[in-house]
Amino acid sequence: VQLEQRLRQAVIRQEFCLHYQPIVNLDDQKITGVEALIRWQEPKLGIISPDKFIPIAEETGLIEPIGEWVLQQALTDLAHWHSLGFKISMAINVSGRQLLGHDKTSFTCLLKALLQKNNIEPQYLHIEITESMLMDDTEHCMTALESIRSLGLDIYIDDFGTGYSSLSYLKRFPIAVIKIDKSFVDNMLERESDAKLIKAIVMMGQSLELKLVAEGIETHAQWKMLQALGCDYGQGYLFSQPLPAQDLESFLHQQT
Numbered sequence: 114v115q116l117e118q119r120l121r122q123a124v125i126r127q128e129f130c131l132h133y134q135p136i137v138n139l140d141d142q143k144i145t146g147v148e149a150l151i152r153w154q155e156p157k158l159g160i161i162s163p164d165k166f167i168p169i170a171e172e173t174g175l176i177e178p179i180g181e182w183v184l185q186q187a188l189t190d191l192a193h194w195h196s197l198g199f200k201i202s203m204a205i206n207v208s209g210r211q212l213l214g215h216d217k218t219s220f221t222c223l224l225k226a227l228l229q230k231n232n233i234e235p236q237y238l239h240i241e242i243t244e245s246m247l248m249d250d251t252e253h254c255m256t257a258l259e260s261i262r263s264l265g266l267d268i269y270i271d272d273f274g275t276g277y278s279s280l281s282y283l284k285r286f287p288i289a290v291i292k293i294d295k296s297f298v299d300n301m302l303e304r305e306s307d308a309k310l311i312k313a314i315v316m317m318g319q320s321l322e323l324k325l326v327a328e329g330i331e332t333h334a335q336w337k338m339l340q341a342l343g344c345d346y347g348q349g350y351l352f353s354q355p356l357p358a359q360d361l362e363s364f365l366h367q368q369t
């Protein structure tokens with residue numbers, strides 16, 4: 114309850130900021146896009162991780178104003194980077210209540226309006242959802258995702274492999290990219306079963322003509338193995354931590 118009150122104030126006082134983690138092409142390490150990751154700078158408690166407050170935001174409905182702020186900020190920053198000539202893409206995490214909302218078309222309308230306002234072509238914006246969201250409210254989820262897809266955005270499945278869902282949804286839903294969860298990458302060099310699992314995910318993704326992103330790459334050896342297995346893109350501390358907007362801009366300048 115304490116944290117909920119503070120979160121309510123945080124929305125009004127705009128205590129949030131976004132960090133951006135580069136997503137690179139595993140063949141040449143070049144940045145292709147970023148994932149926006151929210152941070153809450155609480156005046157007394159310091160920086161609070163989204164793992165702590167997103168669930169509360171979901172329960173209380175505060176996820177709607179917070180999610181709207183995230184989109185606004187991320188697209189403003191993206192438009193700025195595009196204006197500098199860095200044509201990267203932006204992946205945004207979206208939770209169930211945000212996607213389905215109180216009104217089924219509100220999220221799509223917001224996306225459309227913000228893309229127009231910032232003059233960003235839709236193929237540069239990606240929406241990340243988790244597997245479990247597809248299982249919770251399949252019909253509504255399908256409608257929402259179809260309408261996002263029809264705007265021209267790609268949909269990513271985040272934390273892939275950690276849920277309990279059937280694989281058939283990968284074909285049924287309009288999904289373009291699978292993000293292989295960090296937990297598999299962590300142990301892939303020590304545990305053959307994890308390496309085999311990643312190999313199976315990559316092969317399945319390729320046969321469905323999906324692209325693959327590996328998360329949480331921390332070592333050179335993990336990078337090289339994922340590349341050998343046919344994974345297209347990656348993110349992780351090896352390439353870069355999530356960065357404040359200013360630092361991301363420096364990162365972009367250094368790369369070219």
Ligand code: G
Pocket residue numbers: 149150151162163164167183206207208271355
């Ligand atoms: O950056 P960090 O590892 O602390 O992020 C933890 C989790 O919080 C991530 O798995 C991510 O899915 C979630 N998250 C980060 N930013 C957002 C956001 O803007 N909206 C939603 N719904 N979830 C987010």
Ligand code: G
Pocket residue numbers: 134150206271272295328329330331348349350351355
């Ligand atoms: O949305 P998602 O749950 O995938 O968010 C990814 C989370 O993983 C973020 O909180 C981000 O800060 C974190 N992260 C990204 N790369 C690494 C990494 O290489 N190592 C570790 N430990 N965490 C990472």
Ligand code: MN
Pocket residue numbers: 148206241271272
């Ligand atoms: Mn994510």
Ligand code: NA
Pocket residue numbers: 271272273292294295328
């Ligand atoms: Na993830």
